[in-house]
């Protein structure tokens with residue numbers, strides 16, 4: 001009784017707001033019920049901290065410098081797969097994006113169909129597609145690029161469509177008033193306005209695709225991933241450390257680059 | 272003024288200033304050249320591609336008759352996958368919640384703390400979750416728990432960064448308003464920071480949950496639990512019926528989560 | 541006895557600009573002081589220094605005898621409240637919660653980070669809101685209020701601090717004339733009833749003359765006038781509002797005539 005009268009939340013009844021409590025209870029309840037599914041075992045978790053440290057200790061080895069040339073090759077392959085898949089996706093996504101934008105689509109049925117197609121494409125993770133494509137066209141970077149490009153079109157088409165949907169309507173009307181045709185309105189009034197958004201999106205996706213490309217090798221779809229798993233399976237920590245470092249470096253570099261490009265697009269072309 | 276109103280005769284119309292050089296064709300040509308080099312270097316043979324695409328119709332038709340005889344097991348596996356994603360996301364949320372204010376330039380108690388936490392977040396983001404899963408599986412043994420940890424660590428890097436950037440976009444005046452009363456760092460974060468970005472932050476979290484469900488369904492490939500391992504095995508054994516059923520289960524679940532979180536995000540925004 | 545003593549304070553910003561070029565003055569406890577000056581004179585900078593939102597480059601500031609430095613910053617802030625031109629409320633929090641932020645410095649952070657408040661604090665917030673006439677808006681979200689109402693919430697937050705001093709940086713610059721009048725009246729009443737020292741930045745001469753006990757005129761980082769409103773002659777106004785390198789400005793006379 002006393003505690004209740006001394007402490008209270010700043011709400012009319014002194015209790016925390018109901019939606020918040022409900023959401024919190026829902027999440028905590030779900031976690032409570034699924035704890036056994038996830039096999040959460042705190043004792044085991046704490047007990048394995050030592051193992052984790054021991055594992056980290058393995059990395060204190062002399063890196064296998066002999067492996068450097070191959071590492072370089074594989075990293076390059078990873079980057080190339082990323083760039084190629086993203087480029088293909090851009091070319092395919094631009095028209096699909098126009099068709100999937102409510103204000104640019106030729107017909108509402110086309111809009112719905114393309115939207116659903118896009119969400120199907122991005123529903124499955126790259127790795128699942130890669131698994132399927134590997135069994136269809138064989139090992140190598142090709143199935144990886146196909147899987148990456150496919151999923152990327154799903155995301156990029158949607159983002160492009162959304163960027164087109166928020167363009168200012170006045171210039172569109174202006175161009176239309178001068179007698180521009182269907183395609184001209186889209187090319188000269190809508191796309192230029194959506195362009196900065198596009199570039200930002202492409203940078204995000206490039207970033208994402210690079211991360212995804214590093215693991216496609218897991219199912220034999222090219223890139224550094226295969227070496228990564230092999231090193232892991234064979235306990236070649238002297239290679240593993242180099243691979244992890246290389247991934248970290250490349251991803252971080254692209255991350256910084258895209259951050260800078262995006263802030264430059266957002267704040268104008270200064271600095 | 273009179274410069275503008277001057278009347279020009281036809282012959283004295285000033286010429287345009289020299290046209291700025293348009294570099295677009297150059298860029299396009301360079302890009303195409305690079306792409307061609309890449310295709311060459313990756314040894315992508317168009318033959319394979321053409322045959323592959325031609326066969327694709329036939330290939331996909333093999334998945335035509337999904338075999339749902341094991342459906343209850345698939346659903347259980349999918350349940351484990353969803354639970355893994357949930358635990359990973361909550362882990363990321365909690366870590367991001369504590370790290371983000373330290374990684375926001377305008378809030379961080381010290382520039383050194385800011386730099387350090389930013390680097391930690393960058394590192395977590397840079398490590399692919401499957402690599403992290405491999406590491407955690409090695410330390411904890413097979414099962415969904417290492418998967419949830421891997422998802423959590425990786426996406427904590429994302430959430431921490433997104434949250435920090437949102438906190439940086441909050442009007443400085445709001446922080447000053449609360450700071451001027453003598454509030455300390457945790458109070459400043461709780462009263463000026465989080466309330467101002469609550470919606471945005473929830474949106475990011477839902478987005479990450481979405482993403483984690485996708486990722487969780489492939490974590491099984493490295494032994495970190497869930498539906499991915501089953502799919503891997505059936506595809507490897509060319510069991511198209513079971514693979515088709517597994518893919519459908521994954522697809523439908525992800526689409527449901529996708530629509531649900533899009534609906535939630537719309538309601539928040 | 542003076543609450544605020546400012547001793548040869550200078551402020552140079554990191555970009556090298558010297559916004560305050562040596563200010564020395566005392567502000568008496570329980571006085572109503574208006575700092576008057578054109579934009580860029582350094583009024584805001586001076587006020588922000590008094591609350592510790594900026595650190596002086598030289599000189600020292602004492603509040604009720606205590607020097608303002610890093611160590612006691614939070615403690616002094618809790619007794620020196622600030623009211624802002626842009627109100628600086630937390631939009632998404634309720635009016636009550638915004639007012640309660642005035643209590644944060646008086647409480648340990650353990651309860652407050654969970655948004656838990658003692659009933660005493662709720663009572664203080666209730667009184668503060670009653671003072672500014674916003675009791676019925678208590679549970680509204682801050683950004684649903686009009687500008688004048690938001691500024692009154694800002695004042696209620698200041699009152700909830702139970703401060704010795706209230707600093708107000710152009711509190712009426714974003715408001716219509718009627719709301720401006722209300723806000724200035726409110727600040728004046730606070731000084732009269734609670735004896736809280738009030739320092740207000742203004743650029744409206746008429747408001748300054750009507751509400752102030754004392755007017756400090758500033759120009760280009762210096763004090764160029766100091767005295768009661770009655771002494772604020774047209775000549776003095778011209779000194780305050782003169783622009784650098786300008787002997788005599790007809791526009792200025794005109795502007796001042798209608799001020």
Ligand SMILES: Nc1ncnc2c1ncn2[C@@H]1O[C@H](COP(=O)(O)OP(=O)(O)O)[C@@H](O)[C@H]1O
Pocket residue numbers: 553554555557558559577578579580581582583584585586
């Ligand atoms: N953070 C800052 N960095 C550099 N210059 C500043 C900064 N803040 C204010 N100034 C400059 O200091 C001068 C005084 O500013 P201010 O105190 O805001 O004047 P007032 O409030 O009288 O209009 C102005 O010229 C302003 O441009």
Ligand SMILES: [Mg+2]
Pocket residue numbers: 580583584585710
């Ligand atoms: Mg000012």
